[in-house]
Amino acid sequence: MAILSRRRFLKIGAGAGAAATLGSRAPSWAGDFFGPARPGDRLERVPTYCDLCFWKCAAIATTRNGRLWKIEGNPEDPLSRGRLCPRGTGGVGAYYDTDRLRTPLVRRRNRGEDEWVEVTWDEALGEIAGRLQRLKAEHGPEALAFFSHGIGGNFLKHTFKAFGTPNLVAPSYAQCRGPRDVGFQLTFGEDVATPERTDIANARCLVLLGSHLGENMHNSQVQEFADAVGAGASVIVADPRFSVAAGKAKHYLPIKPGTDLALLLAWMNVLVGEGLYDREFVAAHGHGFEAFAAAIAPWTPEWAFPVTGLEPAAIRETAREMARHRPATLVHPGRHVTWYGDDAQRSRAIALVNALLGSWGRRGGFFFPASFEVPKYPYPPYPHAGRPPVDNPDGRYPFADLGLTNGIREATLSGRPYPIKAWFVYATNLLQALPNQEETLRAIQALDLMVVVDVVPSEIAGWADVVLPESVYLERYDDLNTEAFREPFVSLRQPVVESPDDQRPNWWIARELALRLGLEAWYPWRTVEEYLEARLAPAGLSLAELKRRGVVVGPHRPITVEEGHALEFPTPSGKVEFWSNQLAEHGFDPVPRYTPHPEPPPGYFRLLFGRAPVHTFSRTQTNPLLAEAMPENEVWINADVVRRSGLANGDAVRLVNQDGVESAPIRIKATERIRTDCVYLVHGFGHTAKGLRRTVGRGASDAQLITRYAVDPLMGGTGMNVNFVTLRAGAGKEA
Amino acid sequence: MARFGMVIDTARCVGCMDCVIACKTENQVPEGFHRDWITTEVSGRFPTLSMEIRTERCNHCDEPPCVTCCPTGASHVEEFGRIVLVNHEQCIGCKACLASCPYDARFVHPDGYADKCTFCIHRVEAGQDPACVAVCPTRCMHFGDLDDPQSEVSRLLQSRRHHALLPEAGTRPRIFYLS
Ligand code: SF4
Numbered sequence: 001m002a003i004l005s006r007r008r009f010l011k012i013g014a015g016a017g018a019a020a021t022l023g024s025r026a027p028s029w030a031g032d033f034f035g036p037a038r039p040g041d042r043l044e045r046v047p048t049y050c051d052l053c054f055w056k057c058a059a060i061a062t063t064r065n066g067r068l069w070k071i072e073g074n075p076e077d078p079l080s081r082g083r084l085c086p087r088g089t090g091g092v093g094a095y096y097d098t099d100r101l102r103t104p105l106v107r108r109r110n111r112g113e114d115e116w117v118e119v120t121w122d123e124a125l126g127e128i129a130g131r132l133q134r135l136k137a138e139h140g141p142e143a144l145a146f147f148s149h150g151i152g153g154n155f156l157k158h159t160f161k162a163f164g165t166p167n168l169v170a171p172s173y174a175q176c177r178g179p180r181d182v183g184f185q186l187t188f189g190e191d192v193a194t195p196e197r198t199d200i201a202n203a204r205c206l207v208l209l210g211s212h213l214g215e216n217m218h219n220s221q222v223q224e225f226a227d228a229v230g231a232g233a234s235v236i237v238a239d240p241r242f243s244v245a246a247g248k249a250k251h252y253l254p255i256k257p258g259t260d261l262a263l264l265l266a267w268m269n270v271l272v273g274e275g276l277y278d279r280e281f282v283a284a285h286g287h288g289f290e291a292f293a294a295a296i297a298p299w300t301p302e303w304a305f306p307v308t309g310l311e312p313a314a315i316r317e318t319a320r321e322m323a324r325h326r327p328a329t330l331v332h333p334g335r336h337v338t339w340y341g342d343d344a345q346r347s348r349a350i351a352l353v354n355a356l357l358g359s360w361g362r363r364g365g366f367f368f369p370a371s372f373e374v375p376k377y378p379y380p381p382y383p384h385a386g387r388p389p390v391d392n393p394d395g396r397y398p399f400a401d402l403g404l405t406n407g408i409r410e411a412t413l414s415g416r417p418y419p420i421k422a423w424f425v426y427a428t429n430l431l432q433a434l435p436n437q438e439e440t441l442r443a444i445q446a447l448d449l450m451v452v453v454d455v456v457p458s459e460i461a462g463w464a465d466v467v468l469p470e471s472v473y474l475e476r477y478d479d480l481n482t483e484a485f486r487e488p489f490v491s492l493r494q495p496v497v498e499s500p501d502d503q504r505p506n507w508w509i510a511r512e513l514a515l516r517l518g519l520e521a522w523y524p525w526r527t528v529e530e531y532l533e534a535r536l537a538p539a540g541l542s543l544a545e546l547k548r549r550g551v552v553v554g555p556h557r558p559i560t561v562e563e564g565h566a567l568e569f570p571t572p573s574g575k576v577e578f579w580s581n582q583l584a585e586h587g588f589d590p591v592p593r594y595t596p597h598p599e600p601p602p603g604y605f606r607l608l609f610g611r612a613p614v615h616t617f618s619r620t621q622t623n624p625l626l627a628e629a630m631p632e633n634e635v636w637i638n639a640d641v642v643r644r645s646g647l648a649n650g651d652a653v654r655l656v657n658q659d660g661v662e663s664a665p666i667r668i669k670a671t672e673r674i675r676t677d678c679v680y681l682v683h684g685f686g687h688t689a690k691g692l693r694r695t696v697g698r699g700a701s702d703a704q705l706i707t708r709y710a711v712d713p714l715m716g717g718t719g720m721n722v723n724f725v726t727l728r729a730g731a732g733k734e735a
Numbered sequence: 736m737a738r739f740g741m742v743i744d745t746a747r748c749v750g751c752m753d754c755v756i757a758c759k760t761e762n763q764v765p766e767g768f769h770r771d772w773i774t775t776e777v778s779g780r781f782p783t784l785s786m787e788i789r790t791e792r793c794n795h796c797d798e799p800p801c802v803t804c805c806p807t808g809a810s811h812v813e814e815f816g817r818i819v820l821v822n823h824e825q826c827i828g829c830k831a832c833l834a835s836c837p838y839d840a841r842f843v844h845p846d847g848y849a850d851k852c853t854f855c856i857h858r859v860e861a862g863q864d865p866a867c868v869a870v871c872p873t874r875c876m877h878f879g880d881l882d883d884p885q886s887e888v889s890r891l892l893q894s895r896r897h898h899a900l901l902p903e904a905g906t907r908p909r910i911f912y913l914s
Contacts, residue, residue: 026763026765026844026845026846027765027766027767027845028763028765028766029759029765029766030763033763033765034763035763036762036763036857037761037857069760070757070760070761071760072869072870073870083753083869083870083871083872083874084753084870084872085751085753085872086751086752086753086755086756089753089756089757089760089870090756090760092760213749214749214750214751215749217751217872219872222749222751222872222873223872223873223874225749225873226747226749226872226873226874226875227874229746229747230744230746230747230874242777242781242782242784242786244749244750244786244788245749246784246786247784247785247786247787247788248746252782252784254781254782613749613750613751613752613753614751614752614756624766625756625759625760626756628759628766628767628769629752629755629756630752638781671777672777672779672780672781672784673777673781673784673786674781675781
């Protein structure tokens, strides 16, 4: 990609502040190594909630003699139940990360020569505000798009709504869980939400399709998974890779990648054909069941056998196993489901299997989450956006209910339906999150302005015009977490320690920018404490209480039918839509159908990717504790394939995709734990940004190899498991 | 006096390394070293596989070769809980104990002494579980007195199938794995 050389990645961070000095003798992951605990140490415990991922577990950070020591779960918290995941425990390393951004930076373009200048916050924000005002005058406020991830984006989103743009997007939709939520909405009228409303703990049978619980560490889910396994639940895993969960399964189905929908259809066929489904539930709550039953009649296990590679007997046996435990059988909806471009329909098929098992609303199935009522801050109404969002022109994707990052990118490139001239990016490394990096880079080149707020000099920051260094979560307040779950709760993020350099919290950045944009009417509060107090008071809570306890849990309300919650289905028919009129009206299959996906050409393998427990996306690889636990990724290749290729475990290879894009060198993990037609790697490695000193050049990036993607016609999600790679030996792993 | 040990339920463990990271922060283990680690054992041929994931550390053996071989007495069995410890001041860093441990549980700390898992004795004395046990999101680890038949660890060993690592080494390890 020649384009990369035009704006070279800059060594942001290098030179700006010395790397933390090591302790006198012991080399340290903590900037200032302070040895084991001693009697008489002054300990202070500060409750907050975690930001190592979006799960937002409530935590208690301990400082020792004023310095950050450790972080543990808050026992009051319904999410963490007092125990964090490894990333949350390693959150200490986010603070001590020596690769952190330290001060605002502005690019000074010098005819192709990149040059960054350290500036004050006043200069940086002044420059952004000036350029945004010009943009507003020339192109309208809608020419600004905001990309964000996580709750930390709330205040900036507020500023940009006040500014007048409707173009607010997050990769968590079109690159992650969007299709799932659409598939469930079409079926039950409600989505699975986050944190997922899955009662894993009480499931008697848990079915995982490519969902690698235990490798992805959504804390509550992993805790409940262990509880379910401990209680002897029957686990069924369909995955091309023998995942950690597969190691705990009663039935492991080594499914051919890309054929999950065929398996789901065959399961439905057995459940209906053998009369194993929940007749009572279907009779009371089903819409269009007869037509549905007719539609799935052809998809027998015998039909599915050559498609999926799974024996008909195994398909039947697992379907019967699910039926045996219903309604406490949970076919897990997954989370990262943008695989093949028919993901909303596959997710709908998962919803339909659950519907046949009657698990919606039931103990051991999907509960009705409860949330703590905390009113929003009473802001003045936002200005009416003059033009609709650009990401989904003419409702091309009729079931998209949130903004599409890829739609913004497309509009930025085409200038249609109207030009997008500025991107403001918060806490999401778009180059690792969106498929086809070249398209993203071309879109960035077409911009007048790109601003990135981040904690480390990520790849996306390297392409920005202005980089704003954010305080890490341990140094800042954020908005309240009131997400719905098993118990209603409110939790607070509050500072534990001060920012080491000139980093600032997002609320401060959002407010200061708004003031410079003449939007003071939307910032009646001066400090975030005032904002939080104003939100908490009408809920009968105080900031002082939240600061002391970290989380407040409300009284338990019924969350299952067993506990007395009524079944309601806010679909057009008011029932569970086995047959979807909505889909039929838009020309889509009213009942999911299987369409084969292209297969790897000879000599190529399907590229699959997933998670490791100690990393989140591409955000945590410079965290010294997490980097030490997993410093690089490996490419998983079936041991026979490795042998036949004349390679060996630990050899470095490059992966070359169908379009000739070549990865950085990556070591082979030769393993029995994967099929022969695919390879697998953990996402988030292969960083190229020089400022990410601890991780640059380690492992390979799946994102770089995902040049192709299949767009979901229902909702615009980008299916990414459609790339094929071959191995190039002799990569000569650089030290 | 108690005889502390651990019972670890491998059916629950997902190998997430939370125990490893919690130990690093709790005990300020320097970069490049760790006192506990994860082992994954896979057997069979795809797709008929079985897998055991284990969190491992010093076994605080009843017959600890690292203690008998120590020339200075730095490596010793603590009266409290029969925990195997190293006295930093007495240790001369000769590495005899590193070589004698069949579990490879020891390393030389950059400050010059042999180091390893202490069962978080500072926490246990305060009535808490070791950091790895307390943090584990799968609740797969149990800590307690093996000599007390009523303790959780003893009851787990009475009721579940279990094994220890390298019993043939004759060190009588005190960490047990439920399968
Ligand atoms: S799941 Fe882990 S990383 Fe995510 S919020 Fe909870 S502790 Fe933090």
